[in-house]
Amino acid sequence: MSTSFTMIGGEGPDSYREHSKYQKINEAISTKLDIDFTSNLVNIADFGCSSGPNTFDAVQTIIDAVEHKYQEDTEYQVFFNDSPNNDFNTLFKTLPPTRKYFATGVPGSFFGRVLPRSSFHVGVCSYSLHFVSKVPKEIKDRDSPVWNKDIHCTGSSKEVAKLYLDQYKIDVGSFLSARAQELVPGGLLLLLGSCLPNGVQISETVVGMMIDNIGSSLNEIAKQGLIDQEKLDAFKLPIYLAHADDLKQIITDNGCYTIEVFDKISHEHGEFPLDPEYLTISFKVTVGGIVTSQFGQDAMEKTYELVKEKTQEMLPQLAKAKPGMQYLIVLRKN
Numbered sequence: 001m002s003t004s005f006t007m008i009g010g011e012g013p014d015s016y017r018e019h020s021k022y023q024k025i026n027e028a029i030s031t032k033l034d035i036d037f038t039s040n041l042v043n044i045a046d047f048g049c050s051s052g053p054n055t056f057d058a059v060q061t062i063i064d065a066v067e068h069k070y071q072e073d074t075e076y077q078v079f080f081n082d083s084p085n086n087d088f089n090t091l092f093k094t095l096p097p098t099r100k101y102f103a104t105g106v107p108g109s110f111f112g113r114v115l116p117r118s119s120f121h122v123g124v125c126s127y128s129l130h131f132v133s134k135v136p137k138e139i140k141d142r143d144s145p146v147w148n149k150d151i152h153c154t155g156s157s158k159e160v161a162k163l164y165l166d167q168y169k170i171d172v173g174s175f176l177s178a179r180a181q182e183l184v185p186g187g188l189l190l191l192l193g194s195c196l197p198n199g200v201q202i203s204e205t206v207v208g209m210m211i212d213n214i215g216s217s218l219n220e221i222a223k224q225g226l227i228d229q230e231k232l233d234a235f236k237l238p239i240y241l242a243h244a245d246d247l248k249q250i251i252t253d254n255g256c257y258t259i260e261v262f263d264k265i266s267h268e269h270g271e272f273p274l275d276p277e278y279l280t281i282s283f284k285v286t287v288g289g290i291v292t293s294q295f296g297q298d299a300m301e302k303t304y305e306l307v308k309e310k311t312q313e314m315l316p317q318l319a320k321a322k323p324g325m326q327y328l329i330v331l332r333k334n
């Protein structure tokens, strides 16, 4: 899993300090967290923490809220989880010098157990749950009737979207079940990320249009002979943006949690500015890493030169895009 395959949704580095989100997390912890304080130790876990710095803000937001609620002399331990190939060195080298917590790295896929039973009190998973553990193999196979010619399910094939959704259901279900075992009774799990408003197709959003732009740019690069067309035909992004109701249903079906909050978080300045430079860089940060890992740095750079040109041409279409949705979900273990 590439660690440079970061945000889908235009979040900035100060995202957790964005007032409405901070306020909502603070409120949820203040009203819903109900933990036994006898040990005076609160364990916080960030699943899919990456190498910083957003994780530090997320953790600090949670600690501030817990301190505000309990006002006890408390010690904090933070479990930073990500895939084993995450850059944990950078994470540990850049830990905030004034932090009030002990830091622990937890390498491993969050689709399985990564912590002991009943070991954390508040967990967060931010902009990481749109990853699927694998891309359904039928859609990568050119000879399969459901082969997907695009790099993602932004086109019109319902079968391809359903295969992605089936995998997403399995993965999110596994994530929730694993966390339910690791969470203490009365503890909270906060989920932040991108999804789609009900009724909106990904192809109608800026995210979908930009992914299609990257796909068609890669195809041009393949036609120029710079990357292998067959390899590109099998290349599909391992992400899925669910519809809000599907995500809610997956959580309900899992049965381990009560949904305390399921909120749409709005962006103060709209979802994305209509600026080709900004959009190209945003989607280079988000998808460039995986393009590099498949096709090399040179092909990635050339692809994104084309992406920028196409973004300029697409501005009228992008201006009419439907907004996506950023969510904050707060779950309490049943």
Ligand SMILES: C[S@@+](CC[C@H](N)C(=O)[O-])C[C@H]1O[C@@H](n2cnc3c(N)ncnc32)[C@H](O)[C@@H]1O
Pocket: 001, 002, 003, 005, 006, 007, 008, 047, 048, 049, 050, 051, 054, 055, 081, 082, 083, 086, 108, 109, 110, 111, 125, 126, 127, 128, 131
């Ligand atoms: C978009 S980044 C989000 C980073 C950070 N949470 C934030 O909000 O900025 C997604 C992170 O999820 C991690 N990730 C994806 N799948 C994972 C998995 N199965 N297990 C653990 N981490 C995973 C990636 O390695 C990456 O670091």
